[in-house]
Amino acid sequence: MKSEQLAWLIRRHGVEMTHLSKGSHIGAIFSVADIMAVLYADILKYDAENPGWDGRDRFLLSKGHAGAALYAALAECGFIDREELKTHYQNGSRLSGHVSHRVPGVDFSTGSLGHGLCVAAGRALAAKQDGKSFRSFAVIGDGECNEGSVWEAAQFANHYRLDNLVCIVDYNHMQSLDFCNNTLEVNMAQRWAGFGWNVIEIDGHDHNALRAALQSTANEGHKPTVVIANTVKGKGVSFMENDVLWHYRFPHDGWEYNCAVNELHAAMPEGVADPYTPDGCPEAQPEPDGCRHTVSETYHPTYYQREVDCK
Numbered sequence: 001m002k003s004e005q006l007a008w009l010i011r012r013h014g015v016e017m018t019h020l021s022k023g024s025h026i027g028a029i030f031s032v033a034d035i036m037a038v039l040y041a042d043i044l045k046y047d048a049e050n051p052g053w054d055g056r057d058r059f060l061l062s063k064g065h066a067g068a069a070l071y072a073a074l075a076e077c078g079f080i081d082r083e084e085l086k087t088h089y090q091n092g093s094r095l096s097g098h099v100s101h102r103v104p105g106v107d108f109s110t111g112s113l114g115h116g117l118c119v120a121a122g123r124a125l126a127a128k129q130d131g132k133s134f135r136s137f138a139v140i141g142d143g144e145c146n147e148g149s150v151w152e153a154a155q156f157a158n159h160y161r162l163d164n165l166v167c168i169v170d171y172n173h174m175q176s177l178d179f180c181n182n183t184l185e186v187n188m189a190q191r192w193a194g195f196g197w198n199v200i201e202i203d204g205h206d207h208n209a210l211r212a213a214l215q216s217t218a219n220e221g222h223k224p225t226v227v228i229a230n231t232v233k234g235k236g237v238s239f240m241e242n243d244v245l246w247h248y249r250f251p252h253d254g255w256e257y258n259c260a261v262n263e264l265h266a267a268m269p270e271g272v273a274d275p276y277t278p279d280g281c282p283e284a285q286p287e288p289d290g291c292r293h294t295v296s297e298t299y300h301p302t303y304y305q306r307e308v309d310c311k
């Protein structure tokens, strides 16, 4: 499957999964969808028939709250059944809201931010010590970079010259309740370079740029590589883009779900079929006046305004 098709399906599954479960993090899922799609379509070595294959690249979605994006990719790549996606975030399901290692193709549970890069760095060192050729990848959030453990791992990876380690930062400038720079400012590229990493900065929704950055990360100094992927939180549905509301809100019945689906349909790549609403949502009404938010200064007014005005 082409990465563009996979990215579309990740977004479509993401809408359905959060809608059905009344679950969170659709903005984070959309933000990382293109990164996940290029990784699973073009970059990672894996065997869906044998998820524990020793030669596989090791992958971690450290921003585990976007687990639906990973589960959707795993379903489309044959690790789990598509039908199971409908159980996401629901009691008894192994597809927990945050990433679970009980799911085939997942080696490590995530959701408590700040741990993924540490594990990925350890795996990269183990590969070197054992003479194995796999690469170790971690996708982390920019808000996650507030965690000190990220920078401990960064130092460690530099010290051991882990050129088989790739960290991708989903750089959407937002964290759960606010913009990152209102919370704790990080000069992203400069910080990683200062920690001795090979820094590549790209548009995180440009599949060609992602492929080029991730294909080979070998470099003369044997440095670990960080791909700073500039993204838009909520990318793909206009009223979810750059609005902190959609960190926790799920697409509700009515115009939110219908318009989200129809916007995705308008951008559907060739060769893809929508498993849920093949013809889109014909009944879709446009959103009521005053419900579309622009980039907000702070979380609170935006969130409560929507709850009061537009329910």
Ligand SMILES: Cc1ncc(C[n+]2csc(CCOP(=O)(O)OP(=O)(O)O)c2C)c(N)n1
Binding pocket: 027, 028, 031, 063, 065, 111, 112, 113, 114, 140, 141, 142, 143, 144, 145, 170, 172, 174, 175, 176, 177, 233, 247
């Ligand atoms: C250790 C820890 N602290 C707090 C949280 C709660 N939390 C969940 S998502 C989130 C924001 C993450 O922001 P970012 O890493 O930028 O991810 P994005 O959603 O923007 O992709 C926070 C603070 C958590 N999951 N783990």
Ligand SMILES: [Mg+2]
Binding pocket: 141, 142, 143, 170, 171, 172, 173, 174, 175
């Ligand atoms: Mg973020």
